[in-house]
Amino acid sequence: MTDNIVSVKNLYKSFGKNVIIFEDLNVEIPRNKIIGLIGPNGSGKTTFIKLLSGMILPDSGEILVDGLNVQKEFLAVKRIISVMPDTDRSLYWNLSGYENIEYFAILKGLYNKRERNKIIEELISELNMESFVFKKVESYSKGMKQRLIFLIALLGNPKLLLLDEPLNGLDFEISSLIKDIILKFAKKGLSVIISSHDKYFLEEICDIKYIIKDKKIVIVSPTNNFVSKELKVYFKILDYTIEKSFKKYCYNVIDKEKGICSMQIKMNDYDFLHLASEAVKNKKAEILSIAYP
Amino acid sequence: MYILFIAETKKSINLLKNYPLDIIGNTISFVIVIGAIIFAVYKFTGGIEDIKNLIIYPLLLGLIGTPSSSLREDVEIGTFEQVFNSNYTVAEILICRSLMSFIVSLFPMTIILILVKIFINSNTFLSPFAILLALVDGIGIGMILAGLTMIYRKIGSFLNLVYLLSLAEFVIPHKYISPGRHIFEAFVPFSNIMLTGTRTNMTLTTLSIAVFNTLFWSFLGYVLYKSMYNTARKAGKLGRY
Numbered sequence: 001m002t003d004n005i006v007s008v009k010n011l012y013k014s015f016g017k018n019v020i021i022f023e024d025l026n027v028e029i030p031r032n033k034i035i036g037l038i039g040p041n042g043s044g045k046t047t048f049i050k051l052l053s054g055m056i057l058p059d060s061g062e063i064l065v066d067g068l069n070v071q072k073e074f075l076a077v078k079r080i081i082s083v084m085p086d087t088d089r090s091l092y093w094n095l096s097g098y099e100n101i102e103y104f105a106i107l108k109g110l111y112n113k114r115e116r117n118k119i120i121e122e123l124i125s126e127l128n129m130e131s132f133v134f135k136k137v138e139s140y141s142k143g144m145k146q147r148l149i150f151l152i153a154l155l156g157n158p159k160l161l162l163l164d165e166p167l168n169g170l171d172f173e174i175s176s177l178i179k180d181i182i183l184k185f186a187k188k189g190l191s192v193i194i195s196s197h198d199k200y201f202l203e204e205i206c207d208i209k210y211i212i213k214d215k216k217i218v219i220v221s222p223t224n225n226f227v228s229k230e231l232k233v234y235f236k237i238l239d240y241t242i243e244k245s246f247k248k249y250c251y252n253v254i255d256k257e258k259g260i261c262s263m264q265i266k267m268n269d270y271d272f273l274h275l276a277s278e279a280v281k282n283k284k285a286e287i288l289s290i291a292y293p
Numbered sequence: 294m295y296i297l298f299i300a301e302t303k304k305s306i307n308l309l310k311n312y313p314l315d316i317i318g319n320t321i322s323f324v325i326v327i328g329a330i331i332f333a334v335y336k337f338t339g340g341i342e343d344i345k346n347l348i349i350y351p352l353l354l355g356l357i358g359t360p361s362s363s364l365r366e367d368v369e370i371g372t373f374e375q376v377f378n379s380n381y382t383v384a385e386i387l388i389c390r391s392l393m394s395f396i397v398s399l400f401p402m403t404i405i406l407i408l409v410k411i412f413i414n415s416n417t418f419l420s421p422f423a424i425l426l427a428l429v430d431g432i433g434i435g436m437i438l439a440g441l442t443m444i445y446r447k448i449g450s451f452l453n454l455v456y457l458l459s460l461a462e463f464v465i466p467h468k469y470i471s472p473g474r475h476i477f478e479a480f481v482p483f484s485n486i487m488l489t490g491t492r493t494n495m496t497l498t499t500l501s502i503a504v505f506n507t508l509f510w511s512f513l514g515y516v517l518y519k520s521m522y523n524t525a526r527k528a529g530k531l532g533r534y
Contacts, residue, residue, distance in 0.1 A: 015529055047529070053378055057526045075382065083378045089371030092304075099307045106300035107379030107386075136311070152375065 002067045005031035005160050005191040006052060008217075011061030013044075013051065021047050023215040025061065029193065029208075031159075034186050036202035037195040038220070039212030045195040046086055048212070049162045052193070053083050066159055079109065082158035086165040086195075088145040097133040097140070097148050098124075101155070108156030123151045126181060143174045150178055154185065161185070163194045167201055172274050179205055232291045233276065234262045239284035245275055246285075260288065294389065297381055301389045305397070323401050327351055328408055334464055335413060346486050347463050348409065348419060349427050351402045353483065355394030356431025357459070358452055360387040360439035368446070377531065384436065384518060391435050395428060423489040426507045433514025434482055440521030443530060459483055478502050482510055 006029035110116040209220040237259035279285040367373040485503035
């Protein structure tokens with residue numbers, strides 16, 4: 001078994017004569033890690049994921065996934081890879097969520113009915129999908145569809161999970177849920193590559209981040225760890241029942257009479273961001289300003 | 294493949310349950326159109342032999358059209374990537390769907406057979422050998438059309454053209470072709486059905502031509518599909534919406 005889950009050697013990929021996506025790309029991605037893939041629109045994030053899954057063939061070069069050559073051992077590679085595509089349309093909208101799951105579970109090699117049902121039930125419960133999974137997909141919200149696509153990606157016990165913009169358009173609660181499940185599966189030894197524009201999400205969840213730049217993929221330096229920077233948020237408390245929750249953080253009263261306070265937090269403190277957004281939504285607090293300390 | 298076939302069957306049954314009216318409507322209109330053509334041909338030629346092969350025609354439509362139409366549907370609704378990333382090859386899935394459609398088509402074909410029995414008062418017996426050859430030929434041509442769909446996306450009008458040409462071939466009996474008939478029969482798709490389905494006294498020559506025709510189209514289907522599939526992968530056309 002190699003140390004790297006993905007190994008790309010001298011890869012060239014272009015579409016037509018003028019659109020060069022990757023030029024002499026060499027990259028090694030370690031196994032059992034959560035990898036973030038960032039880059040501007042059109043830089044080649046989705047193309048890279050499609051190259052890994054064999055959906056797109058390179059012009060030249062070699063891609064190894066778990067030591068298997070994607071071009072030559074394509075079927076074996078398909079059995080160890082799972083992809084969550086960047087679209088909430090990748091479902092049969094005229095079937096129920098459960099019917100979709102069952103169909104794709106068989107396609108992903110879960111043949112034993114008892115085992116299949118057990119895995120499906122567990123995942124449905126983990127993703128809180130019990131209330132809607134038997135309804136037709138056409139009635140789903142974006143969050144419901146995204147959870148269903150994520151569940152399908154987890155089927156078939158893959159070694160490498162490729163997630164293309166998994167949190168696209170999701171609210172905080174569902175994003176956290178998906179984040180927790182990614183972490184849980186990664187702890188079990190799953191290698192994950194996440195392509196996303198959400199730097200905060202990647203910062204929080206990824207072990208290593210790669211950036212696509214100048215037709216190459218390079219590791220992002222740890223100094224670019226900008227989302228763990230601290231910032232100061234000034235609040236006006238409108239309902240003092242929220243104060244107790246705020247005091248868990250670095251809380252400082254500025255003007256008790258006017259209810260003005262400040263809090264020093266990290267940009268990737270998602271629990272605080274959730275608390276603050278709920279407080280503002282429920283008119284319990286008002287954000288006055290945000291500043292770098 | 295067996296499990297995949299079960300999965301495709303289950304999916305089709307679920308769709309049937311969800312949209313029964315659509316499928317019933319399709320079957321009825323299909324029976325009306327094909328039934329009308331059969332009766333017109335019968336009235337025109339007056340021979341039961343000429344309409345026997347025409348009864349196989351409904352089976353072919355599903356075989357030819359399903360790989361490309363289901364592929365197009367997957368691309369349009371966005372499920373192609375999910376299907377592609379399964380443990381099966383795209384070809385295996387498309388062939389399974391094609392077979393599924395073939396089985397479903399047996400239902401309207403049975404209705405047509407019953408109508409023929411009632412209105413023409415003939416015990417029409419279809420040769421299982423001819424149906425088998427039609428199956429292999431149909432899958433081969435269906436896969437070529439699926440390959441074309443991967444590259445050109447919209448091939449609906451081309452598919453209609455193939456349907457019409459094959460219908461013309463079924464309606465106009467081969468006996469009207471005089472020069473180069475054997476060459477025509479060896480290379481024109483579905484002539485294997487004409488050779489084995491109607492002739493009561495099948496010779497070794499006609500049988501050899503029919504088998505050659507079947508092998509030719511299934512081989513061509515395999516080679517062209519594979520080539521177009523790889524071309525589409527290279528050009529990044531798969532899964533582009």
